[in-house]
Amino acid sequence: MKYLLKKVLGESGFDFLAIRFRFLRNLLALFKNFFMDMCLYFKHSNVFSSDSFEKIEARIILNYHGIEKGFVHDKIRPRFAIKRVKNLISDLQAIDERYQHNSQTTIAQKVLIDYYEYHKKNNIAIGDYFSEEIYNIFKSRCVLKEKAFVEKNEAEYFSDVNKTFDLFSNSRKSIRSFTNERISEDVIKEVVDLASNAPSVCNRQPARVYFINNKVLVNKVLDLQGGLTGFQNEINQIFVVTVDRNYFYTIGERNQFYIDGGIYLMNLMYALHFKKIGCCPANWGKTVDVDKEAQKILNLKKSEKIICVLAVGYVSGNIKYTLSKRRPLNEILRVLE
Incomplete structure (x- = not known):
């Protein structure tokens, strides 16, 4: 086939066609690979669904780390990161119902304990979004001694x-x-x-x-x-x-x-x-x-x-x-x- 094409098109014509073919082949391969990347990201990332332990854990890490960062300010803002606290409590309760805890869900509970105790020590009311009952549940099973910040x-x-x-x-x-x-x-x-x-x-x-x-x-x-x-x-x-x-x-x-x-x-x-x-x-x-x-x-x-x-x-x-x-x-x- 290559020999016949060279005869019909000539050497320069064949080279031109070969370059065009390689270009088209690579373009299609690039599209296929990026399309598969998109499909995998669509299926497995947190963007469109939250249907696995890993995805819930990822949100837990995102939220507890956001609360940790609130502690490293020179002046800690009272009742900081309310939305993160609510989300974290909700996700930890989902773990309780469906999965076993691991290192990251455990440290998340410790961060919430530190959060509650900081506000209690400073007489700042947070009961409207973080109850004493939930705090006691986290506290009763916490074995970690580290604080949320160093x-x-x-x-x-x-x-x-x-x-x-x-x-x-x-x-x-x-x-x-x-x-x-x-x-x-x-x-x-x-x-x-x-x-x-x-x-x-x-x-x-x-x-x-x-x-x-x-x-x-x-x-x-x-x-x-x-x-x-x-x-x-x-x-x-x-x-x-x-x-x-x-x-x-x-x-x-x-x-x-x-x-x-x-x-x-x-x-x-x-x-x-x-x-x-x-x-x-x-x-x-x-x-x-x-x-x-x-x-x-x-x-x-x-x-x-x-x-x-x-x-x-x-x-x-x-x-x-x-x-x-x-x-x-x-x-x-x-x-x-």
Whole structure:
């Protein structure tokens, strides 16, 4: 068949047809793969249904972490996160009726216990949305002693920076409150240079880092991100991590830029921690419309995808961060013989 087509079309005509065929084949394959991605996300994400333990657990984590963050403000607002508290109680009751509790539902109950006891200690009434009866149920079965937030001074927080990796890694936490001291450009260069040893597919190194030192521009980006509203006044500098789609070849690599970008982001956070700089990664799970707006603000190439916004700054004095209890090994690891 190839021989006959070359005879009929000529060498150049055959090459032209082959290029067109490969283009069409790849276009159809790309559509098929993105369509399957969409179907799987439609079926299994929390966007359209909440019909499994994992989906209920995901909401529980989202809500208890939101309450944890309320505790790390210097001034805790009375009756904060009412909607999250109501949702959390409802979802925990659903777990009671249908499933067994695990590490995350257990810590969620502890966060609610801390929430109730904080308000009771300060004589703030919350009985209209969190009853004493529900508190007593949670309290009766709670075995955890940790609080929903941790407090340390600067020396304590950075005490494991130069120790073994297990201590170093476990000591890094998301910090949301910073001093007014600016990180110098020289230090930023050291941090990014250190982070650049992150691995990437075929060593393509597609990650790019934008350091924003202008408070007006910082606020525009944070307004779009939307997750650091309560801490925005204390955030004067941010990183925006992007990945350039130009570096990916196959249909199978359509999501590889998220992987390479995530690996680079973690390395960047470790580099900041090593330099005794606080940071907090802010989720960039945005629609294409928000992406386009951010591209205009930051003058990004159309091929670049934002992976994360990273609030950064020096910390001092009393440092507060969320407990963010991690899963035990048996909820994560599966060994296949």
